[in-house]
Amino acid sequence: MADPTTVRSYPFGPIHALEIDPTYFWLQDHEPLARVKLPYGEEGWLLTRYDDVRTALGDPRFSLAQATVRDVPRLTPQRYGGILTDQDPPDHTRLRRLVAKAFTARRVEQLRDRAERITDELLDEMVKGGQPADLAQALAVPLPGLMVCELIGVPYADRDQFRDWVGAWMSVTALSPEQRGDYIGRLAGYVATLAEQRRQTPTDDLLGALVTAQEEDDRLTAEEVVQLTLVILAAGYESTASQIVNFTYALLTHPDQLALLRSRPDLMPGAVEELMRWVPLLAAADVLPRYALVDVELSGGTVPAGEPVLLAKHAANRDPRRYEDPDRLDLTRDAQGELGFGHGAHHCLGAPLARLDIQTALTALLARFPELRLAVPEDRIKWKSGMAVRGPVALPVAW
Amino acid sequence: MSEHWRIAVDREACLGSGVCAATAPGHFRLDDGRSRPVEDDVEADDIVLDVADMCPAEAITVHDAAGNRLAPDSDIGPRTA
């Protein structure tokens, strides 16, 4: 049984750029099941080893649904969660199956041309604006937003308005709960209107497919159609935008890897997996804790039934038990199995789209700007703070 | 006698997401990071159709005894099988 006598307060301390607090690696070696207390909620166990984190993500003995009825360890008064992420199989399976069909790698592949076109247009604009430019606002933020509009089927005329709402909704810190509620309400109303149009005139976009599913399968409600669309927006927007900026930053600060990728563009798909492994996206391991339904034996001891575990995916992705020389960014490595998109029943639904966005963005950047570089010294880059995801607030680049 | 189905996983296409093994642990397990059916010949069970529809790589196929493909479904919507 793990030793619950030392309770650490979590998170461990302020984060800096893309560095990982060494405490995680100390725990990996000495206390793989570490008792932690967060600002809100009950105590939990922090998992840092690859095998343990993967088990907690993929093993049905761990539950997400329990989090809805427990005092979940968390950093904010409110907890994360919603449709899909609040459910365990088999409840989760019904909805996930319907929405997953719009998200197969094959279906997303059909959007590749659009991704390339949108990226080129955004980069044309960036060039027109002159150097230096902020890569976040020029490319990383708009691209995933426009791609998710393509996927869902938001008409062109509404896109600016739509993205304003989503942007306001996502900027958690800047708005009061009432203002956020107001934006979410407007978005939900708008999505309901789009869904209604599709009941009259069917379309083959994601929302059209969900509406068809609803008509053919009366277990899916109109409310669920709206909720599923909103969760896809919420889950996909900021994470993809941040990773495009983070990956560009990682490449620009690893010139040998950048040069390698320039000389071998065929490495791109694997390079994106390695960047997913290497870059710690989340500020902390507070997102979606799992509850053990029965006693579960992990590498560092037993998680007692009914207790929550927090998953340090970023530390797991650097576990030397899993990856050789894990702190080295090595674009030729086989990073398969990395946990950045999660694992198991809740494995990122949007992973094929996120991969498409990121691969397209990086490919175009390297192809169009042979001299791409940071326009300010590395230590002058300002990083997000108080947000769930990490990343530069802005990434000034020159070319 | 209940109907029998055949499950196949294309291990080349499998991305190791773990969706199948977590959703239907009785039917799929990960072996060396990629999925395998626990048994390839199973009694009819809707969950294997659901999982074949959910696989992000469309790596799982289910056929009935007569060789008709039951999943993945080519269209969104409820299963027609």
Ligand code: HEM
């Ligand atoms: C680089 C970008 C992204 C990263 C790093 C990421 C990461 C993740 C992770 C780790 C999970 C699993 C959470 C857990 O089990 O604890 C997840 C789930 C999810 N992601 Fe993503 N994601 C990204 C982009 C997207 C995009 C573009 C979309 C949609 C357009 C999306 C939609 C979702 C949804 C709906 C879920 C919930 C799935 C479920 O509960 O069944 N994600 N994502």
Ligand code: SF4
């Ligand atoms: S759901 Fe598909 S991709 Fe994921 S592990 Fe199973 S077979 Fe592989």
